[in-house]
Amino acid sequence: MSRQSRHVQEYGTTAIIWMAATMVVIPFLWLIGDLLWNGWTHLSWSFVFSAPQNAGREGGIGPILMSTMLIVGVCMGVAVPMGLGTALFLSEYTRHDHVLGRLIRGSLDVLAGVPSIVFGLFGNALFCQALGLGFSILSGGLTLACMVLPILIRTAEESFRAISREQRLSAAALGLSQPTTIRTILLPAAMPGLLVGGTLGLGRAFAETAALIFTSGYVDRMPESLMDSGRSLAVHIYDLAMNVAGGNPNAFATALVLVGLLLIINLFSSWIATRWTSLNQLPA
Amino acid sequence: MDLTQPTPRITPDSDERRGFRAWLPYQSTDPCCEPVAHIRAENLSIAYEGHQALRNVNLEINRGCITALVGPSGCGKTSFLMSLNRLTDLIQRCQVTGKLHMNELDVLAQTTDLLHLRRAVGMIFQKPTVFPFSIRKNLELPLREHGTHDRMRLNSGIENVLKQVGLWHEVKDRLDRPAQGLSGGQQQRLCLARALVLSPDVLMLDEPCSALDPISSGIVEDLIVSLRGHYTVLIVTHNLAQARRIADHIAFFWSFEGVGNLVEYGTAQTIFETPAHELTAAYISGARG
Ligand SMILES: Nc1ncnc2c1ncn2[C@@H]1O[C@H](COP(=O)(O)OP(=O)(O)OP(=O)(O)O)[C@@H](O)[C@H]1O
Ligand SMILES: [Mg+2]
Numbered sequence: 021m022s023r024q025s026r027h028v029q030e031y032g033t034t035a036i037i038w039m040a041a042t043m044v045v046i047p048f049l050w051l052i053g054d055l056l057w058n059g060w061t062h063l064s065w066s067f068v069f070s071a072p073q074n075a076g077r078e079g080g081i082g083p084i085l086m087s088t089m090l091i092v093g094v095c096m097g098v099a100v101p102m103g104l105g106t107a108l109f110l111s112e113y114t115r116h117d118h119v120l121g122r123l124i125r126g127s128l129d130v131l132a133g134v135p136s137i138v139f140g141l142f143g144n145a146l147f148c149q150a151l152g153l154g155f156s157i158l159s160g161g162l163t164l165a166c167m168v169l170p171i172l173i174r175t176a177e178e179s180f181r182a183i184s185r186e187q188r189l190s191a192a193a194l195g196l197s198q199p200t201t202i203r204t205i206l207l208p209a210a211m212p213g214l215l216v217g218g219t220l221g222l223g224r225a226f227a228e229t230a231a232l233i234f235t236s237g238y239v240d241r242m243p244e245s246l247m248d249s250g251r252s253l254a255v256h257i258y259d260l261a262m263n264v265a266g267g268n269p270n271a272f273a274t275a276l277v278l279v280g281l282l283l284i285i286n287l288f289s290s291w292i293a294t295r296w297t298s299l300n301q302l303p304a
Numbered sequence: 305m306d307l308t309q310p311t312p313r314i315t316p317d318s319d320e321r322r323g324f325r326a327w328l329p330y331q332s333t334d335p336c337c338e339p340v341a342h343i344r345a346e347n348l349s350i351a352y353e354g355h356q357a358l359r360n361v362n363l364e365i366n367r368g369c370i371t372a373l374v375g376p377s378g379c380g381k382t383s384f385l386m387s388l389n390r391l392t393d394l395i396q397r398c399q400v401t402g403k404l405h406m407n408e409l410d411v412l413a414q415t416t417d418l419l420h421l422r423r424a425v426g427m428i429f430q431k432p433t434v435f436p437f438s439i440r441k442n443l444e445l446p447l448r449e450h451g452t453h454d455r456m457r458l459n460s461g462i463e464n465v466l467k468q469v470g471l472w473h474e475v476k477d478r479l480d481r482p483a484q485g486l487s488g489g490q491q492q493r494l495c496l497a498r499a500l501v502l503s504p505d506v507l508m509l510d511e512p513c514s515a516l517d518p519i520s521s522g523i524v525e526d527l528i529v530s531l532r533g534h535y536t537v538l539i540v541t542h543n544l545a546q547a548r549r550i551a552d553h554i555a556f557f558w559s560f561e562g563v564g565n566l567v568e569y570g571t572a573q574t575i576f577e578t579p580a581h582e583l584t585a586a587y588i589s590g591a592r593g
Contacts, residue, residue, distance in 0.1 A: 115396050189391055190433040194446040194498065195422035204445055209436055 055279060059272035067273060072240050075264050076256065081274055083242035087157060087250025088226065090243060091236055094161025095168060095225045100218065102165070103172030108202060110173070111180035125174075132170035137230040139167045144234040155249040160236025167231055168221035175220065179213025180206060212293040219289040223282050229254040253278045342367035342536045343388065343506065348402035350383045350392065357383050358564040360402070363555060370528065370537040372547035372572070375557030375587070380564025381540045384557075385508045387411075388538075389425040390418055406506065423450055426499030426535075430511040432491035434483040434498075439475055442483050442494060443501050450502060465501040469493040469527055489520025496527065500535075507531060509539040513546065525550060544588055548576055556584045 066080060073079035106124065114121040143163025153159045183206060191201040207214075229252075237249035238259065251259070257274050260267030343365040350358040358380035365371050373381045383392070388411065392398045404411040411421065423446075435442050443462045452458060462479070466472040471493050475486070483494055492512060499507060509528065513521035529550050531537055541547050547554055554575040556568045568575060568584045579585045 184433075186429055186431060186433045187435065189394065190427070190429060190495070191435075192391055192394055193389055193422055193425075193427040194449070194502065195419040196446065196449050197419060200445075200449055205435055 052279070055272060055276045058269065059274075059276035062269050062273035063276055067270075068277065071242065072256075072270075075267070076240065076260050076270055077264060077266050078270075081253070081256060081270075081277065083240055084251050084253055084256045084274075085277070087236070087243050088252045090157045090246065090250060091160045091164065091232065091252055092222065092225045094158060094246065095164035096218075096222060098162060099165040099168050099172055099221060103169055103176055103217075103221075104214075106169075106173045107176030107180055108206075110177045112198070112202070112206070128170040128173055131166075132174070135230070136167060136228055139163055140231040140234040142166070143231060148235060153247070155235065155237035155239075156247045157236050157243055157250045158246040160232045160250070160252070161246075163231050163235045164225045164228055167228065168224050171224065172217050172221045175217025176210065176214055179210035179217070182213065183209045208296075211296050215289045215293045215296075219285055222285055226278065226282055226285070227254055228252070229258050233258075253281075340367045341365070342407065344403075344405045346403040348384075348387065348400070348404055350380065350387055351399045351401075352383075352395070353397045356563045358557075361566045363566060363569055365536060365538065366553065367536050368533045369552040370532050370539065370550055371553040371555060372551035373538060373540045373555045373557060374542070374544065374547050375564075375567075376559065377542075378562075378564075379557040379559040381557055382510055383564070385427065385510055385538060385540065388506070388508060389422045389427055390416070391422075391427070393418070419450075423502050424504050425506045425508065426502065426504040428492070428495050428499055428507070428509045428512045431515050432488060432495050434486070434491045434494055436484060437482065438480045439483045439486070439494060440479040443498055446498060446502050461501055465497045468500060469497045470523065471497060487520070489516050489523060492516060492520070492524055493527065496524070505536060507535045507537050509537070511540050511542065514542065544590075548572060556581075556587065558583050558587070 068080060068085065069082045070080035071082050072084065110121050110124060140163065143159060143166065147153045147159035147162050148155060153162075187205060187209065188201065191205050196204075232252050232255050236252065236255075238251050238255065239249035240251045240256070241248075243250040253274055257271050257278065260271035260274065341364040343363075345361050345363045348358070348361040348363075349356060361384065373384065375381060386392045386395075387400045387404065388406070390400075390411065392400050400412060402412075406421075406425070409421070410416065435445070440462060443465065444458055447458055447461055452461065463472060463476075466475065471490060474490060475494075478485075483491065486494060492515075496509075496512075512528070513524050516524060525546060528537060528539060532552070539547075539551070551572045553570065554572050555566055556575060556579075557564050558567045559565070568579060568581045570580075574580075575584060576588055579588065
């Protein structure tokens with residue numbers, strides 16, 4: 021191959037790679053730009069904290085923000101301990117090819133692929149009806165917990181498995197008990213991975229619509245307890261955009277709040293993860 | 305032997321001296337090594353998933369001696385060490401049979417308190433395995449786990465043990481910095497300190513120098529020599545010159561058709577000068593393995 025054609029090939033490859041990367045970024049910037057363009061003028065502190073009026077066309081999203089926080093709180097409050105427990109069970113207490121472990125992993129993979137509307141129907145049947153929780157923040161949170169558990173467990177298990185065998189052996193050789201080893205060595209070492217998994221789960225919970233319509237419901241009043249029905253941000257956006265004529269401006273503003281929250285969560289968790297890593301690997 | 309003195313630094317030009325020392329005959333009159341059995345293995349066998357890795361080992365290891373385990377790769381040296389502190393329990397489908405006593409303690413009994421056993425038997429691995437937190441916390445963790453919470457006692461324990469491994473002056477100003485920031489040789493000495501901080505009876509070292517440069521390796525080696533008489537030391541090494549320099553006794557393992565056996569066991573002098581078994585003779589002269 022001549023030098024010239026090699027040059028062309030090299031530049032061609034570079035150009036294609038740059039184009040691909042740019043094409044990924046453009047829709048993202050477009051989306052943010054669109055949201056800012058349409059939503060920014062409606063955004064204010066009073067919008068964030070006041071109650072919606074006239075089916076959401078006017079007023080703000082205070083109660084909706086509150087319900088969202090409660091739903092996501094219930095979800096993560098249940099899913100994080102259960103996910104950590106299951107991940108520890110899979111990585112520390114069973115062999116990789118243990119029958120029970122394989123069964124759990126297999127079911128998690130199936131669950132991870134189930135569309136969220138199916139989780140909504142399932143949550144409605146189990147939590148709202150069979151367990152008598154009705155349309156409530158609790159039902160919604162528990163349904164979301166079922167939905168994010170597979171992500172949490174898989175990422176947590178991977179993080180635990182990535183810890184070297186030597187670390188476990190040397191902990192045991194010092195006579196450290198299993199609970200101490202988990203608390204002082206495995207959890208801190210797995211923390212960056214756990215944070216990534218947690219953020220994925222949290223993001224999914226915040227953005228969920230379909231699973232909540234049938235479980236936590238539509239009510240846009242300020243919730244007084246977990247047994248009240250509550251509308252989440254994503255459900256609110258869906259409702260304003262699809263069912264309320266003239267609801268678009270507030271839908272955009274709400275979407276801006278939601279995307280802003282997700283961005284903050286992402287930045288915060290990657291900040292902690294890098295700080296965590298650098299704290300432990302700084303040259304002495 | 306004064307253990308509070310930091311071990312002298314080995315400079316590269318003292319390598320010659322070390323090389324020379326390798327030719328010195330074994331000093332059988334070493335006062336530290338008592339002819340009292342500390343560890344006794346009878347017909348000890350180890351199998352992984354039904355495959356024998358070590359068969360019928362009979363061996364008495366003396367208190368306070370340095371015993372080197374040598375032999376080619378895969379002949380079961382690590383497995384032998386791991387059975388002594390029951391780390392083999394952590395490996396699924398690993399079965400240890402036979403009898404194993406440490407003083408009067410029946411190591412393999414179901415009722416043996418594992419945390420207690422492992423406290424009495426320290427172990428160092430081939431790769432330094434410092435935990436991903438500060439130097440201080442690396443040493444405090446085992447102490448706290450075994451019931452020391454008093455700040456003063458923690459601090460003095462840490463200082464003593466760091467002096468013992470000759471790290472104190474290198475790290476005293478950065479005890480709260482991450483241990484992973486230390487060099488490989490320093491990390492290995494920290495691991496040694498971490499094992500010693502629990503005042504074990506037995507110290508097992510699995511190829512402790514193989515990941516280190518010659519200078520760090522020399523420092524660690526001198527340190528091991530300084531432990532003679534205070535601990536019963538078992539060391540796995542592929543470095544026969546090292547075994548000859550530091551060991552009182554040598555156990556030579558060989559694997560026959562994939563199954564490890566103890567071929568010969570005796571004083572370093574016997575093994576290196578008048579080995580009874582022709583495999584031993586061939587191995588130490590570098591002809592095989
Ligand atoms: N966790 C394990 N699972 C299955 N087999 C194992 C395991 N650990 C060791 N073995 C087998 O047991 C035999 C002895 O291994 P061991 O690690 O004790 O040898 P070694 O003498 O320490 O070798 P080296 O000098 O390479 O460290 C080998 O054949 C090895 O394949
Ligand atoms: Mg080995």
